[in-house]
Amino acid sequence: MSSGPDKAPRVRVRTAGVTVVCLLAGLLFGTSAAIARNNPQSTGARDLVGLIMARDGQVRELGEEAEFLRAQVQSLQEDVDNGAAKVATRRADALAPDVGLAAVSGTALQVTLDDAGYTIETLPEGYSVDDVVVHQQDLQGVVNALWAGGAEAIMVQDQRIVATSAVQCVGNTLYLQGRVYSPPYTVTAIGDPAAMQAALDADSVVSMYRQWADAIGLGYAVVEVPYAELPAYSGGVRPQFASVVEQVAPVEAPEG
Numbered sequence: 001m002s003s004g005p006d007k008a009p010r011v012r013v014r015t016a017g018v019t020v021v022c023l024l025a026g027l028l029f030g031t032s033a034a035i036a037r038n039n040p041q042s043t044g045a046r047d048l049v050g051l052i053m054a055r056d057g058q059v060r061e062l063g064e065e066a067e068f069l070r071a072q073v074q075s076l077q078e079d080v081d082n083g084a085a086k087v088a089t090r091r092a093d094a095l096a097p098d099v100g101l102a103a104v105s106g107t108a109l110q111v112t113l114d115d116a117g118y119t120i121e122t123l124p125e126g127y128s129v130d131d132v133v134v135h136q137q138d139l140q141g142v143v144n145a146l147w148a149g150g151a152e153a154i155m156v157q158d159q160r161i162v163a164t165s166a167v168q169c170v171g172n173t174l175y176l177q178g179r180v181y182s183p184p185y186t187v188t189a190i191g192d193p194a195a196m197q198a199a200l201d202a203d204s205v206v207s208m209y210r211q212w213a214d215a216i217g218l219g220y221a222v223v224e225v226p227y228a229e230l231p232a233y234s235g236g237v238r239p240q241f242a243s244v245v246e247q248v249a250p251v252e253a254p255e256g
Contacts, residue, residue, distance in 0.1 A: 103232045107191075115172065132217070139174065143167060145199045145200045146200070149199025152191045157181050
């Protein structure tokens with residue numbers, strides 16, 4: 001039959017065609033891989049785009065979650081915003097200036113203390129370095145005298161002083177509420193200037209410092225400020241450390 005001889009060539013042609021397609025596909029993939037290796041910026045750009053899109057999706061999800069939480073907070077705030085809460089808020093707002101949690105302003109007295117400015121080479125004979133610098137007790141004495149003189153609010157350097165504040169000196173520097181200052185030291189107190197000045201004049205610690213200032217050249221200056229603004233205290237007011245105090249049973253008095 002005539003169909004037999006023609007069938008084999010067609011099979012060979014199809015087989016050759018498949019082989020050529022496979023070779024071309026392999027060449028294409030190999031060329032693409034070589035281009036990617038030779039041009040890493042292209043791959044990096046695609047990775048960066050994918051990362052940005054992923055982060056954008058995360059931001060959207062977080063934004064929706066934040067909006068949900070904000071609505072919950074608003075709902076809870078409306079629930080507690082009753083008469084008792086308003087009264088407590090007004091009381092807290094009224095006490096805030098007195099305890100240092102609100103900014104205050106008014107007439108003030110400003111006291112500045114400073115070292116004498118000597119070096120080891122220029123120290124007067126018979127005096128030491130400790131004699132010509134401002135000490136912790138000097139600064140504390142000024143602060144205590146101002147409180148005693150009726151100060152309504154006090155600021156040392158640029159920080160508001162509250163009941164838990166501690167004025168400490170390390171060497172010839174001031175360590176106050178986590179920050180370090182060098183002299184001169186400025187204490188600003190809002191209140192009656194005349195009453196606070198009288199308290200400074202009557203305080204024994206401040207008087208001793210003034211005597212040293214006159215003798216050795218320590219800095220001491222007091223000026224009245226017509227208007228001063230003191231910021232609110234920005235630190236925490238809750239105690240950070242506590243210890244259990246053992247309760248001692250009362251001792252009964254002996255009979256007879």
